[in-house]
Amino acid sequence: MNGRVPGWARGLCLAAALAVPCALPAQPTGLPSMGSASSDELSPPVERLLGDAIMEQGRHDPTYIADPDINQYLTALGRDLAAHAPQPLEQRITVFPVRDPQINAFAMPGGYIGVNSGLVYAAQSESELAAVLAHEIGHVMQRHIARGISQQSQSTGIMVASMVGALLAALAGQGDLAMGVATFGQAAAIDRQLGFSRSAEQEADRAGLQMMRQAGFDTRGMVEMFRRLMNASRLNEGRGGGYASTHPLSIQRMSDIENRVREYAPKAHADSAGFWFSRVRLGLIQSQSNADRQRMQLSLRTDAKEAQGVRKAAALYGLAWLDWQAKDYEAASQRLTEARAAGSAALLDVLAIQLERAQGRDALETAAAAWRRWPGSQGVAVAYAQALQAAGRDQAAVEFLQARVRQWPEAADFQKLLAGSLDHLGNAVEAREAMARYHEETGALSTAVELLQQARTLSDDFYEQSRLDTRIRALRDELETRRALLERFKS
DSSP states (O other), X not given: OOSSOOHHHHHHTTTTTOOOXXXXXXXXXXOOOOOOTTOSSXXXXXXXXXXXXXXXXXXXXXXXXXXXXXXXXXXXHHHHHHTTOSSOOSSOOEEEEEOOOSOOEEEETTTEEEEEHHHHHHOSSHHHHHHHHHHHHHHHHHTHHHHHHHTOOHHHHHHHHHHHHHHHHHHTTOOOHHHHHHHHHHHHHHHHHOOOOHHHHHHHHHHXXXXXXXXXXXXXXXXXXXXXXXXXXXXXXXXXXXHHHHSOOOHHHHHHHHHHHHTSOOOOOOOOHHHHXXXXXXXXXXXXXXHHHHHHHHHHHHHHHHOOHHHHHHHHHHHHHHHHHTTOHHHHHHHHHHHHHHOOOHHHHHHHHHHHXXXXXXXXXXXXXXXXXXXXXXXXXXHHHHHHHHTTOHHHHHHHHHHHHHHOTTOTHHHHHHHHXXXXXXXXXXXXXXXXXXXXXXTOHHHHHHHHHHHHHHOOOHHHHHHHHHHHHHHHHHHHHHHHHHHHHHO
């Protein structure tokens, strides 16, 4: 990926700013084949390993946005599109946001697709956002990244080996954020040499258009988004970066998509509340300076006055959020009431809980009511768990969080919250086990092993110690498998 990209994201853009999906399962006995010397692509296990290793470092970067409702919305959108892919994907899509106003998106090995906050905020419809994700998923489906890395030049191969060396150090627990940034810088250099061909971009366009249509989105959104991206590219000409610089939007590509869209009957798509609220939330997160906040506030006021329905509600939510940040709680509460009159969304309830807690009130009743309304919202679940903990009801929090772990096994943050309540209750062994699961699910296996060893030391129960020994051995075996795969890839 060229141009201005967050340090860690540059590493994620390992393959021309578009990527691949899936989480790494426990490795079976023996090493997966990386493919013969004549193979034209990397094996899926190696792709997943690279993605998991880079992502484990990336989660520590300040530009990574760990917002449960936004991550949940983006990943659900990506997986909905992937479910309608023309052919099965070998990896599972995970979409995450990055705080960067530049209009860009990228993908990396392992099924992770990053979306800049600037791109989401620039989208004027959910179909436009779906168009970018569908294009990225098209690259994943065609395994363009694996082919690009396999066909790398000698100089690129040296950079790949250097990057993998840094990942190996992190796997051994010797890495740090500075090393991670260096690794991502190397990956950015690799990315500049792994440009997708015109035919590969066209393949991703066509596959993405089919996904959009089958998933019920308005295919005209791809045309509109590509035009918007081309305009943004012209405005930023000479400054580098941008989606069009990493995915050249030629007239030929535009004409091909326009012709294909004309073949379809127009299909209106009702934008979800998740889109409009995530769009506003990301716009707020990326507005770091006072000038940015003022511009954001002006835009939100315009939407609050002129828009209708859920878009109006999202704008009012944004204004309430700004009032909350300014500690004008009375104004924030008034905006929140207006927003609820225009539409409903889980983020409105999350903000209501935050407002009560900011004023020193017991938000437990509000949080419980919000959970009853939004049993599918990870953000509301987190807010409810935190309200239980703040009220000193850690046993109830443990029971609630254990149920959420079963509901969303991929959402590692619930394990971290669970560990906190277990620790408050004096369950030191179980608390360390929960934190070990958190680190295991986020890729930090060496840290998970250390926590399980601490748990074993604290336990005096033979059967519990045996169970912990089994888990420690399994994680060590997986660490060795990952290390061996990376070593083979490095060489």
